[in-house]
Amino acid sequence: MSNRKTKEVFSLDALRAGDRAEFARLVETYYEMIYRLALKMLNDSQDAEDILQETFIKAYQHIRNFDGRSELSTWLYRIATNEALMQLRRKRPQTFSIENPEFSDEAEPEPVQIVDWCCLPEEELISAEAQARMDVAIEKLPASLRVVFVLRDIQGLSTRETGEVLDLSETAVKTRLSRARLRLREDLSSYYAERLGEENRP
Amino acid sequence: MSAHQSCRHLLASLSEFVDGELDEKLCAEIERHLADCENCRIVIDSLEKTVSLYQTVSKTETVPDEVRERLFHRLKLDEFLES
Structure with a gap:
C-alpha cells in the first residue's frame, strides 16, 4: 500500500532556478503526504502544520543543494522527518530513550x-x-x-x-x-x- | 507463546515473515512451526491485522483545505492556490 503519488516528474533546473510555478506544483504534489507523516509522528494538528510549512520553506531554501541522487520525495521526507524528530525532542524528550534498538x-x-x-x-x-x-x-x-x-x-x-x-x-x-x-x-x-x-x- | 522453545527463537523473524521477505529456509521453518502452534498463529494474524488497520484508517484521513491554503500563503504561493 502507498499514500504516495506515482512517479514524480519535475524540472530540477526550473526548481533550482527558483521557478515558483514549478515549486507550487511540487508543494501540491507532496503536501498531503508530508502533513500525514507529521501528524502521525506528533499526533497534534498544529505541530503537524508547523512541520509541513517548515519542510517546504527549507526545501525552497535548499533545493539548489539537492543533488538528484535520491528521489525528490525521499529528500522531502528526510527534511520533514528531521523537523518532526527535532520537534519531538523539544516537546517530548521522554520519547527519546537511550534505546538504540538494533x-x-x-x-x-x-x-x-x-x-x-x-x-x-x-x-x-x-x-x-x-x-x-x-x-x-x-x-x-x-x-x-x-x-x-x-x-x-x-x-x-x-x-x-x-x-x-x-x-x-x-x-x-x-x-x-x-x-x-x-x-x-x-x-x-x-x-x-x-x-x-x-x-x-x- | 512460551509453550515451545522455538516460539521465542522465531519472534524476531515474524515481521519479515508477514512481509514475505524472509529467506526460504527460515520461512519453511516458521510454516512448519505454525502448523502445530496455535499461539504463534494468533500472534501472526494479529500482527498482520494491526498493520492493516493502521493502513485502512490512514487512507480515510483527509487534510483540511485550510491547511493547504495556509501553506500556500506562508510560501507566498497564493496565486497558485486555484490550480
Whole structure:
C-alpha cells in the first residue's frame, strides 16, 4: 500500500532556478503526504502544520543543494522527518530513550496478549474509540521505532527508501519495524481483548 | 507463546515473515512451526491485522483545505492556490 503519488516528474533546473510555478506544483504534489507523516509522528494538528510549512520553506531554501541522487520525495521526507524528530525532542524528550534498538542485545519481550481478536466486526475494529487507542499506541513508541513504522507501514515506503530517509541500514530498518509492530500488536491486542470480553458477556 | 522453545527463537523473524521477505529456509521453518502452534498463529494474524488497520484508517484521513491554503500563503504561493 502507498499514500504516495506515482512517479514524480519535475524540472530540477526550473526548481533550482527558483521557478515558483514549478515549486507550487511540487508543494501540491507532496503536501498531503508530508502533513500525514507529521501528524502521525506528533499526533497534534498544529505541530503537524508547523512541520509541513517548515519542510517546504527549507526545501525552497535548499533545493539548489539537492543533488538528484535520491528521489525528490525521499529528500522531502528526510527534511520533514528531521523537523518532526527535532520537534519531538523539544516537546517530548521522554520519547527519546537511550534505546538504540538494533545495537541492543536485549530481545523483544515475549508476546503476552494471545487473543484472537481478528474476528471482531470491522466497525468495532476501527471505531472512533479504537482509532484513538491506535494513536495512543503509536505515541507510546520511542521516536526511533515510531518513525520507522510511520514511514514504512503508513506512508508505504520500501525498506530501502526508509533507510535512505533515516540514514539507516536495511537491517536496522527491519529490526526497528519488527519491534514497533510487535509493540503495537501487544497494545491493540489488550484493547481488543477487552472489547471481546464485553461482547461475550451475557 | 512460551509453550515451545522455538516460539521465542522465531519472534524476531515474524515481521519479515508477514512481509514475505524472509529467506526460504527460515520461512519453511516458521510454516512448519505454525502448523502445530496455535499461539504463534494468533500472534501472526494479529500482527498482520494491526498493520492493516493502521493502513485502512490512514487512507480515510483527509487534510483540511485550510491547511493547504495556509501553506500556500506562508510560501507566498497564493496565486497558485486555484490550480
